[in-house]
Amino acid sequence: MSNKTINRREFFSFLSVGWITFAAATGGMLSLVFRFLYPNVVFEPAMDFVAGAPADFDDGVDERWKNVFGVWMYKNEGRVVALSNICTHLGCVPTWLPAERKFKCPCHGSGYYPNGINFEGPAPRPLERYKVSLDAAGQIIVDKTKVFRYEKGEWTHPDSFVTA
Amino acid sequence: MKNFLNVYTDPVYSFTFVCIAFFFMIKYVHIVATKKFGIGLMLSTLIMFILCFMDPTFTKNFYITNDNVPIIFLVFLLAWTTWFALYQGVRNDNRIANGLPPLEGTPENREKVWAWPNLVYTELFAIILGTVFLIAWSVFFKAPLEEPANPTWAPNPAKAPWYFLGLQEMLVYFDPWLAGVLLPGLIIVGLIAIPYIDMNPKGNGYYTFAERKFAIITYLFSWLVLWNFLIIIGTVFRGPNWSFYGPFEVWDTHKVVAANNVNISEMLWINTLGVKLPSNIFVREIAGILMTLAYLVLFPIFLTKKIFNFNGLLGKICNGGFLGQRYLKSLGWARYALLIFLVLMMLTLPIKMYMRWLINLKYIVFMPEFEFNI
Numbered sequence: 001m002s003n004k005t006i007n008r009r010e011f012f013s014f015l016s017v018g019w020i021t022f023a024a025a026t027g028g029m030l031s032l033v034f035r036f037l038y039p040n041v042v043f044e045p046a047m048d049f050v051a052g053a054p055a056d057f058d059d060g061v062d063e064r065w066k067n068v069f070g071v072w073m074y075k076n077e078g079r080v081v082a083l084s085n086i087c088t089h090l091g092c093v094p095t096w097l098p099a100e101r102k103f104k105c106p107c108h109g110s111g112y113y114p115n116g117i118n119f120e121g122p123a124p125r126p127l128e129r130y131k132v133s134l135d136a137a138g139q140i141i142v143d144k145t146k147v148f149r150y151e152k153g154e155w156t157h158p159d160s161f162v163t164a
Numbered sequence: 165m166k167n168f169l170n171v172y173t174d175p176v177y178s179f180t181f182v183c184i185a186f187f188f189m190i191k192y193v194h195i196v197a198t199k200k201f202g203i204g205l206m207l208s209t210l211i212m213f214i215l216c217f218m219d220p221t222f223t224k225n226f227y228i229t230n231d232n233v234p235i236i237f238l239v240f241l242l243a244w245t246t247w248f249a250l251y252q253g254v255r256n257d258n259r260i261a262n263g264l265p266p267l268e269g270t271p272e273n274r275e276k277v278w279a280w281p282n283l284v285y286t287e288l289f290a291i292i293l294g295t296v297f298l299i300a301w302s303v304f305f306k307a308p309l310e311e312p313a314n315p316t317w318a319p320n321p322a323k324a325p326w327y328f329l330g331l332q333e334m335l336v337y338f339d340p341w342l343a344g345v346l347l348p349g350l351i352i353v354g355l356i357a358i359p360y361i362d363m364n365p366k367g368n369g370y371y372t373f374a375e376r377k378f379a380i381i382t383y384l385f386s387w388l389v390l391w392n393f394l395i396i397i398g399t400v401f402r403g404p405n406w407s408f409y410g411p412f413e414v415w416d417t418h419k420v421v422a423a424n425n426v427n428i429s430e431m432l433w434i435n436t437l438g439v440k441l442p443s444n445i446f447v448r449e450i451a452g453i454l455m456t457l458a459y460l461v462l463f464p465i466f467l468t469k470k471i472f473n474f475n476g477l478l479g480k481i482c483n484g485g486f487l488g489q490r491y492l493k494s495l496g497w498a499r500y501a502l503l504i505f506l507v508l509m510m511l512t513l514p515i516k517m518y519m520r521w522l523i524n525l526k527y528i529v530f531m532p533e534f535e536f537n538i
Binding site for chain 2: 066067068069070085089090092093094095097099100104105106107108109111119120121122124125151152
């Protein structure tokens with residue numbers, strides 16, 4: 001052990017250098033992490049898509065966009081809506097059971113009617129609906145960035161359905 | 165017999181059976197903690213298990229996921245460790261009752277040895293043997309790898325890693341904020357808090373049952389019944405759509421299970437009073453809010469007061485003898501409040517499970533507007 005001592009002023013200058021270095025390294029590191037929040041390429045389906053004309057859909061649940069965009073189209077009483085396929089309990093993907101005419105979640109057993117209303121299991125609220133609109137050619141545009149929630153009374157909103 | 169097991173392994177029934185079995189295990193602990201009982205239980209379970217494997221459906225269900233093999237192995241290990249701890253505890257209790265020191269306190273057992281090499285060598289060999297076992301295991305049983313994850317599709321049933329299946333089973337009865345965040349958090353906080361709550365100086369350095377009854381019973385109930393039994397249910401008895409499937413039942417995706425549930429608010433306003441749900445959500449949920457407050461605030465106070473004069477176990481609880489006054493006095497109000505809060509939160513699980521089974525209750529307080537459901 002050396003007997004060399006440093007005085008209070010020297011100690012604080014060392015300490016300052018240390019803290020500045022530490023802060024700079026941490027900041028640089030965090031800036032790198034921040035960069036990764038914005039990837040160059042995103043391998044995800046687009047948030048909006050053309051689903052086809054309202055006349056293309058039969059009454060009931062249609063699964064044609066489920067595997068690509070995660071959306072069930074549901075037509076009833078002349079209205080077409082886009083149902084989210086994310087369970088409102090904990091975000092699993094329910095299965096459409098045509099024979100039972102219900103959506104059933106494989107994770108905790110929540111069940112929904114074809115229109116998205118929850119009726120069994122622990123799900124606290126109905127499936128969310130996405131914004132749908134008609135383009136100039138009469139095709140349905142589904143916009144997943146805007147959701148309509150039943151318990152907030154949003155299913156009567158004109159953007160939440162299209163009339164066939 | 166197979167039909168009997170298919171029906172009564174349903175948690176609706178088997179949870180009660182396991183609770184009763186737990187009660188008898190504690191009540192007759194001096195019989196359970198004998199070598200005869202331990203060997204008899206182990207042998208009878210093994211024989212029953214071998215008999216079960218004669219059934220092709222059971223064998224097929226069992227091997228659907230390879231996880232089941234180590235899990236069942238761990239169940240036997242769990243039974244062994246529980247029995248062994250009780251055995252050592254009861255043995256010491258008998259010695260203490262006869263005026264002898266506990267076995268760990270005898271002069272020949274008080275001799276001390278060095279951690280190096282005695283302990284470290286044992287650990288080294290345990291590590292080597294464990295690694296050999298795992299390598300052999302991975303050679304003989306292939307890992308059940310599946311295709312890359314797809315955000316628009318989930319396997320049916322979708323099961324968590326086996327050690328989380330108790331939590332997944334819990335989520336069937338609760339909102340994800342409670343069963344996924346609050347209760348697991350309280351388990352960890354509660355385990356950390358044990359040394360601060362537990363003022364009992366006995367059982368320090370030796371096994372005992374009689375001197376630490378409350379601590380051991382509370383812990384074993386939550387560990388064996390509320391955690392491990394739910395893991396077993398989630399592992400073995402849950403099939404497609406997270407429905408219950410008996411051990412000898414074929415997994416049929418189209419099995420119809422009535423799971424229609426109602427909230428307390430609907431029971432009060434629609435079913436009992438026959439009116440529409442009030443539009444103000446606090447008025448709508450008033451019954452559930454009052455019940456929750458009564459359970460978490462009034463009940464702990466009630467436990468400390470002497471209001472009724474009952475005899476026996478009921479008297480012990482209601483006259484403030486069991487949990488209330490005795491623990492309030494010995495622990496002080498802060499520790500008592502923490503203890504009773506943790507115990508009550510633990511008991512919400514069986515309470516909610518029974519309410520689901522008996523009255524099809526969904527949520528006590530139901531406010532999806534705020535993502536707040538109890």
